Amino acid sequence: MAIEEVSRSRLFRPAAISVAGIGLAKPILLAVLVAVAVGLPFAVKGFIVFQFTQVLIYAIAIMGLNILTGINGQFSLGHGAFFALGAYAAAIAMDNFGLNYFWTLPIAGIVCFVAGFLFGFPALRLENIYLALATFALAVATPQILKLSLLEHWTGGVQGVVLSRPKAPFGLPLSRDQWLYFLTLAVGLVLYWAARNLVHSRSGRALLAIRDHPIAARAMGINTPIYKALAFGVSALYTGIAGALSAIVVAFVAPDSFTFVLSVALLVGLVVGGVGWLPGALFGGLFLVFVPNVAENVSKGLSGAVFGVILILVIYLMPSGAGGLVRKIAGVFARPSSRP
Numbered sequence: 163m164a165i166e167e168v169s170r171s172r173l174f175r176p177a178a179i180s181v182a183g184i185g186l187a188k189p190i191l192l193a194v195l196v197a198v199a200v201g202l203p204f205a206v207k208g209f210i211v212f213q214f215t216q217v218l219i220y221a222i223a224i225m226g227l228n229i230l231t232g233i234n235g236q237f238s239l240g241h242g243a244f245f246a247l248g249a250y251a252a253a254i255a256m257d258n259f260g261l262n263y264f265w266t267l268p269i270a271g272i273v274c275f276v277a278g279f280l281f282g283f284p285a286l287r288l289e290n291i292y293l294a295l296a297t298f299a300l301a302v303a304t305p306q307i308l309k310l311s312l313l314e315h316w317t318g319g320v321q322g323v324v325l326s327r328p329k330a331p332f333g334l335p336l337s338r339d340q341w342l343y344f345l346t347l348a349v350g351l352v353l354y355w356a357a358r359n360l361v362h363s364r365s366g367r368a369l370l371a372i373r374d375h376p377i378a379a380r381a382m383g384i385n386t387p388i389y390k391a392l393a394f395g396v397s398a399l400y401t402g403i404a405g406a407l408s409a410i411v412v413a414f415v416a417p418d419s420f421t422f423v424l425s426v427a428l429l430v431g432l433v434v435g436g437v438g439w440l441p442g443a444l445f446g447g448l449f450l451v452f453v454p455n456v457a458e459n460v461s462k463g464l465s466g467a468v469f470g471v472i473l474i475l476v477i478y479l480m481p482s483g484a485g486g487l488v489r490k491i492a493g494v495f496a497r498p499s500s501r502p
Contacts, residue, residue, distance in 0.1 A: 199347055203340040211339040212411070213451055218346040219407050221447035224431040225357055225440055226400025232438035233361060234393040235373030237290060240297030241401050241428050243304040244274045246420035248402025249409040250308065253323040254316050263328050263410050267349065270406035271399045278398025282391035301425040308417040322416025325409065342411050349407065353400060357440055360396070369393055401428075434476055436485020445484035449476070 203211045223245055230236050251273045252266035261269075281300065288296055308317045317323065330341035360366050368389050371379040380386050409415045427450050434449045435442025457468035480487045 203336075203343045208337065208339045211337075211343050215339070215343045215346050215411050216408075217444070217447040217451045218343070218350045219404050219411065219447070220428070220431060220450050221443040222346075222350050222353055222407070223401045223404035223428055224435060224443040224446045225353065226397045226404070227428050227432050228435075228438065228440060228443060229357060229360070229369075229400065230393050230397035231432060232436075233366065233373065234369040234390065236285075236390060236393065237294045238297040238397075239294045239422075239425050239429065240300035240304075241397070242420050242422065242425035243297075243300045244278060244398040244401040245405040245408070245424060245428070246304050246308065246415075246417075247277055247398075248274050248405030249415045249420070250317060250323075250405075251402065252406035252409045253325060253415045256325055257323050258316065266410070267403055267406050270402045274402025274405075275395045275399040277402075279391050279395030281398075282394030283387070285394070286387050286390055297425075298422070301422045305417040305420055308420075317417070318415075320417065322414060322419075325413040325415075327413045328410065346407050346411065349403065353403065354440060357400070361440065365389070365392075430473065434473075434480075434483055436483030436488075439483070439485030439488075441488075442483055442485040 202214060206214075223241065226244075227238060227241050230238055230241075248270035251270040252263070255261040255266045255269055256263055285293055285296055307313070309320055311319065313319075327338045327342070329338060330336040334341065336344070361370075368379065368384045371382070371384060372386055372389055376386065431443070431446025431450045433446075435444070435446035453472055454465065454469055457472060458465040460468045482489075
């Protein structure tokens with residue numbers, strides 16, 4: 163039987179129907195998620211809105227880390243430093259120069275892109291655990307640098323910088339928490355769209371080739387150093403914008419808010435959401451915001467231990483993160499039926 167005839171046989175029809183069903187379910191599911199996200203701040207109280215805004219901020223930062231680690235294969239333990247740099251870039255622009263908070267987002271993105279790109283070039287000589295060690299040093303050094311008396315005029319030193327939370331523009335009937343939630347949601351959707359297009363572009367395929375087969379990628383003419391440095395820069399850009407949003411939402415930045423623990427938390431969110439799966443950033447953000455609260459409600463004195471147990475259970479039940487679980491469920495629905 164020819165291949166064309168086999169493809170038309172009844173044996174292959176159920177699979178085609180299942181895949182078509184999944185393809186039809188994607189836009190429906192996306193529409194439902196957007197509707198829930200838009201209606202959420204009107205259905206919950208102010209502090210819960212603030213928490214979900216933090217979820218979106220962490221999701222943006224994790225998405226940036228995913229571009230570097232999940233898509234390009236470079237391991238980083240220092241993205242808390244870029245988060246801090248973006249937060250301080252926004253805070254200084256607003257506090258010292260009186261710039262509108264909206265324009266601080268591209269400024270923070272550009273500053274962090276340049277910083278990430280410049281850091282990425284020297285780091286090209288490092289691989290795996292050595293790159294992780296270099297980024298670890300960056301994360302540990304950043305809070306101490308921000309406390310230097312030389313920079314105190316700009317950073318506020320140990321005291322940090324206090325900002326004012328913006329109101330909704332154009333007289334919109336929204337509270338400050340609701341407006342900042344919608345601002346963060348809009349920025350997150352735009353950045354997700356950009357990241358998805360990047361991954362499916364020629365540059366994205368080059369990043370994946372470098373991750374999977376670096377020697378073959380070089381043999382095919384891919385400029386590995388440039389692409390690796392650009393991946394660092396784009397990843398830092400995302401994380402810096404997240405830091406700027408955090409400064410605007412929290413209305414306060416201080417060096418002790420950006421310790422090495424933040425870098426580890428972003429890595430945890432990446433693993434929980436699924437390495438290499440961009441939508442998993444949202445699951446990672448939910449985990450980072452709400453699971454510590456659950457652990458503290460279980461036992462205030464042993465909240466760290468409870469959090470560790472929950473994390474171990476999540477990794478045991480979902481070894482590939484939320485992305486692996488979603489792919490497994492999708493595979494079950496896409497499996498062809500054995501019935502004639």
